[in-house]
Amino acid sequence: MGLSSYKHMEVCPVCGEKYQFGPQRYEGHRLEAYDMRVCDWCEVGNHDGWAFHHEPKILEHLKARNLPVPERLPNKMLPFNP
Numbered sequence: 001m002g003l004s005s006y007k008h009m010e011v012c013p014v015c016g017e018k019y020q021f022g023p024q025r026y027e028g029h030r031l032e033a034y035d036m037r038v039c040d041w042c043e044v045g046n047h048d049g050w051a052f053h054h055e056p057k058i059l060e061h062l063k064a065r066n067l068p069v070p071e072r073l074p075n076k077m078l079p080f081n082p
Contacts, residue, residue, distance in 0.1 A: 012038050012039040013038065014038050014057055015038075015054075033079075036061060047080055049077025051077070070082040
């Protein structure tokens with residue numbers, strides 16, 4: 001398999017969908033405050049704050065990494081990328 005045909009796929013820890021992250025195509029976003037990378041769909045769908053149905057996974061992820069929970073936005077959602 002040549003480099004041009006290889007696709008490195010990852011699984012989004014929030015929505016569970018697969019997305020390509022290299023080489024030559026990077027569809028994920030690194031979220032420093034959450035110490036994770038998520039797919040483009042999660043970025044587009046949650047840019048104004050994490051949808052409430054995603055909170056259990058996000059809070060579990062933060063707890064497992066001993067990271068603080070970011071301050072909520074005025075709309076009561078967790079910020080996408082504080």
